[in-house]
Amino acid sequence: MVDTGRAAILLAARRAFALQPYAAVTLRGIAADAGVSASLIVKHFGSKELLFDAVADFSTAATQLLDAPNDQLGRHAVLTLVRSRRRHNSDLLLRVVFAAGSGDERALLRERFRDQVISQVAERLQGQTKDLRAELFAAQLLGLGAVMAIDKQGPAATATPEQIADLYAPALQSLVNP
Amino acid sequence: MVDTGRAAILLAARRAFALQPYAAVTLRGIAADAGVSASLIVKHFGSKELLFDAVADFSTAATQLLDAPNDQLGRHAVLTLVRSRRRHNSDLLLRVVFAAGSGDERALLRERFRDQVISQVAERLQGQTKDLRAELFAAQLLGLGAVMAIDKQGPAATATPEQIADLYAPALQSLVNP
Numbered sequence: 001m002v003d004t005g006r007a008a009i010l011l012a013a014r015r016a017f018a019l020q021p022y023a024a025v026t027l028r029g030i031a032a033d034a035g036v037s038a039s040l041i042v043k044h045f046g047s048k049e050l051l052f053d054a055v056a057d058f059s060t061a062a063t064q065l066l067d068a069p070n071d072q073l074g075r076h077a078v079l080t081l082v083r084s085r086r087r088h089n090s091d092l093l094l095r096v097v098f099a100a101g102s103g104d105e106r107a108l109l110r111e112r113f114r115d116q117v118i119s120q121v122a123e124r125l126q127g128q129t130k131d132l133r134a135e136l137f138a139a140q141l142l143g144l145g146a147v148m149a150i151d152k153q154g155p156a157a158t159a160t161p162e163q164i165a166d167l168y169a170p171a172l173q174s175l176v177n178p
Numbered sequence: 179m180v181d182t183g184r185a186a187i188l189l190a191a192r193r194a195f196a197l198q199p200y201a202a203v204t205l206r207g208i209a210a211d212a213g214v215s216a217s218l219i220v221k222h223f224g225s226k227e228l229l230f231d232a233v234a235d236f237s238t239a240a241t242q243l244l245d246a247p248n249d250q251l252g253r254h255a256v257l258t259l260v261r262s263r264r265r266h267n268s269d270l271l272l273r274v275v276f277a278a279g280s281g282d283e284r285a286l287l288r289e290r291f292r293d294q295v296i297s298q299v300a301e302r303l304q305g306q307t308k309d310l311r312a313e314l315f316a317a318q319l320l321g322l323g324a325v326m327a328i329d330k331q332g333p334a335a336t337a338t339p340e341q342i343a344d345l346y347a348p349a350l351q352s353l354v355n356p
Contacts, residue, residue, distance in 0.1 A: 094275075096324075096328055097272075097275050097276075097324045097327070097328065098275075098276065110328045110329065113328065114329055114332070118329070118332075129341075129345065131332075131333045132333035132334060132337050132341065132342070132345065133345060134333075135325050135329065135332055135333050135334045136322070136325070136334060136342070136345055136346050138321075138325055139318075139321035139322045139324060139325040139334065139346075140317075140318065140321050140349070141321065142320070142321040142324040142325065143316075143317035143318050143319065143320040143321020143322070143324065144314070144317045144321065146274075146275045146317060146320040146321065146324065147313050147314070147316055147317040147320065149275070150274055150275065150288045150291065151288065151292055151296070151313065154292070154296075154309075154313055155309045155310035155312075155313050156310060156313045156314060156317065159310050163307075163310065164310070164314070167307065167310065167311060167314055167353065167356065168314050168317075170349070170352065171318070171348070171349030171352065174348065174349065175345065178345070
């Protein structure tokens with residue numbers, strides 16, 4: 001299960017880089033958390049620097065979340081976020097919130113989020129308020145990810161993706177086409 | 179400036195309890211972060227246990243956010259969240275997201291959030307989906323807090339509370355009265 005190992009490493013790395021200063025993070029610690037050997041991390045990611053780069057990258061998440069025409073973007077993004085969490089027990093975007101503290105590497109995570117997520121949404125919108133609306137679109141997704149993370153047996157964590165989309169997606173869509 | 183000291187202590191305590199296991203948190207560390215003496219913390223809060231209790235309490239936040247009739251609840255909650263952040267450079271709810279990890283004290287924070295925020299919203303709603311809608315209402319607020327925290331010079335951090343409410347509050351309101 002090489003793929004499982006990779007996913008477990010990424011999850012453990014996200015946790016480690018979110019909760020500790022960059023300098024304090026060790027491949028050994030991440031390996032222990034992921035239940036793999038440090039050498040498997042090197043095999044998959046090369047080095048701590050490259051592993052951090054993988055953690056700090058939101059481009060794949062953005063591609064998945066935004067892979068729909070504008071008139072279906074809200075619903076597609078909500079369904080994708082919820083289904084991805086159900087499948088991988090992990091959120092596509094939420095790690096950026098844990099990077100709200102100080103430190104260069106946290107700043108990089110936030111910068112990437114702005115460039116790779118918020119700006120990608122803004123580019124697809126029209127009108128004077130498009131930058132604000134793009135950020136609020138991202139806010140909706142972060143908030144949804146947050147409640148699923150903090151209330152793991154709660155209604156949002158157990159409702160079907162379609163039920164959530166029915167109630168939640170119109171808000172995102174109204175930011176796309178106000 | 180006793181009040182400033184209290185606020186600074188609470189902010190530092192929120193950070194400390196969010197990022198470290200309960201046992202690792204010290205009043206001395208919080209005092210250093212807050213720029214006050216450990217004895218001032220004892221004077222204000224009594225003990226580490228009581229300080230954590232203050233950090234884990236969302237009842238004041240909920241009272242402020244939900245202090246409006248149902249037909250104005252969405253706009254009131256958004257305006258209150260944004261104004262409070264502008265005034266105190268701190269979010270009324272966001273610390274619960276940092277409590278997504280393991281540990282008894284994090285579980286308490288999440289439990290209080292469910293009891294003091296989500297359940298309070300649910301009690302005011304009607305219909306079969308009210309628990310899910312209450313959680314999504316909280317999601318909207320957490321997401322808004324998150325983008326203001328991660329993009330401190332960005333559009334949501336610099337727009338007026340009214341501009342944000344115009345674009346964002348209808349989504350919350352639609353969960354109150356679907």
